Amino acid sequence: MSVATTTAREVTRAISSGRSKDKNVGSLVFLGALWFSLFFGVMVLLVLIVDTAVKGAPRFDSELLTNYGSIVRPESTGFRAGILGSLWLMLFTALFAVPLGIAAALYLEEFADKERWWNRLIEVNLQNLAAVPAIVYGLLAVAVMALMGFNTTGIVLGGAIALALLILPVIIITTREAVRAVPQDIRQGSLALGATVWQTTWRQTLPSAIPGIATGTILGLSRAIGEAAPLVVVGLAGSVLFDPTGVMSEITALPMQIYSLTSNSQEDLRTAASAAIIVLLIMILGLNALAIFIRNKFQKTW
Amino acid sequence: MNRTSVRRALVPGMAVLALALSACGGGDAGSDGGGDSVSGKVAVDGSSTVYPMSVAAQELLAEESPKVKVTVGESGTGGGFEAFCADKTDISDASRPIKDEEAAICEEAGIEYTELQVATDALTMVVNKDLDVDCLTVDQIIKLWGPDSKVKNWKELDPSFPDQEIKLFGPGTDSGTYDYMAADVIGAESETTRSDYESSEDDNVLVQGVGGTEGATGYFGYTYYEENTDTLKALAIDSGDGCVEPSAETAQDGSYTPLARPLFVYVNNAKYNDNKAVAAYVDFYIENLSDIAEVGKFIPLSDELYSETQTALEGIKG
Known part of the structure; x- marks a missing residue:
């Protein structure tokens, strides 16, 4: 959206696609660090979501949406x-x-x-x-x-x-x-x-x-x-x-x-x-x- | 060109219209049409320990009289009394009797209330069946579970105890059981216990852990011990008057201190008499008290205590 991010994006695209003239070790290491940061952030998020989804899997039913909370019948409690x-x-x-x-x-x-x-x-x-x-x-x-x-x-x-x-x-x-x-x-x-x-x-x-x-x-x-x-x-x-x-x-x-x-x-x-x-x-x-x-x-x- | 500018003017215009409409909408929610059954609102707040019981009462009542609209919060005993004495709630859940300064605030606000005991909450300290330890003093509990505790061997607590490494199990810091142990039994300023123990929110994990590990000890609610007496040994507690075994009786007569405490609900007298919904909720609560205590995994009241609660309830009706 802003000028700064657009420019940065163009520069990165140039480096990653190999079109950049600037191919020294330093910039490649920096690119690697950027990729690692991205990978790390996305992986943590993914693990968290998958873990939660697996734990919650037995309760993906309509009662979860339509029932009120229940402590007497916890197996069919809902979040209406x-x-x-x-x-x-x-x-x-x-x-x-x-x-x-x-x-x-x-x-x-x-x-x-x-x-x-x-x-x-x-x-x-x-x-x-x-x-x-x-x-x-x-x-x-x-x-x-x-x-x-x-x-x-x-x-x-x-x-x-x-x-x-x-x-x-x-x-x-x-x-x-x-x-x-x-x-x-x-x-x-x-x-x-x-x-x-x-x-x-x-x-x-x-x-x-x-x-x-x-x-x-x-x-x-x-x-x-x-x-x-x-x-x-x-x-x-x-x-x-x-x-x-x-x-x-x-x-x-x-x-x-x-x-x-x-x-x-x-x-x-x-x-x-x-x-x-x-x-x-x-x-x-x-x-x-x-x-x-x-x-x-x-x-x-x- | 002209058409575009009209459409462009429409968009912010609609935003303003929506705001204006919102100012008109909303409003009457309090007045339900009078039916043959009881209707109205009841606000309950207070102890997170009593919360499951009040929610169970709310839920069971909702099946019978859906027009009684009960809300239950869990902002803690102190926070509950604060709202109760500011006349914001009708009923306050409490895991301890009201303090003098809290009572003074209520009195100043002209709020008369009645204390009803609804159940007894008890902790049980358990050890592995094979361990030759039967009784701990309160000081030893504090020495073992206190926030600064470095105790690693039973011998360190008492020279007569076996030379056996201690493995600790306990509930996680989110649970009311933990709060009870940390704040009321140990009573350290930080309101924490030591943190180097196996923790689980699932009491069954604790039961299995203590039952299957040599030299292990842990604590949890009394009702879990009751269900697992075959794999666990409960420790008697000596609070100065000799060792007292945990049981429903010793918990209720007050001798099993400090690991047992009464649980209360406080009812605003005026609200009980003026608001039929409050009366319906409280009456239902007390009528079905033993079922409700079971849902909350607390020790139900003995017949004697139950009749005391019923008498107190009768006393509200002015």
């Missing part, structure tokens, strides 16, 4: 409450985080005066916020809920606020990159034809940046769906045996159920947890695939 809870959380996380994130990014990129100290402060803080541990956002969400006057926090709203806060920096940063990638010519053309800055942003810049924004947003959401720590802090219950019915409904989430069951002393429940990990993985891969699809389908080149 967690899966539905996670889906509801994703929906409301997106509804909270996406408009806020895009608006913030547009302001910073198109309207803010970058010379002002407060805008620079916001910028530095955004980078820092993206690196804050997830659990801190859970605490923040509890505080927000208390300020809003809610007594019960283990509901869709509380979890969605925590996750929205968590992915907000990610969305802002990726949206800014996408907006920045829109060529200056388009803005200048629009302004030259008499459009205001707002009209230019709304009708030209933002629509052109949508593929990048969508990709960033979905990647942010796929990070959020795997989080358990902030949801524990928010107070989501571990065991819920009914479907969510609204934003004020008590829920549990798939990663929380998995976390709780992986250390259970009953083998059947641990097997089910392994199978649920694969379900979660499929959900995340599905989101990522959607992001790739949107990027490829709508990406423009100038």
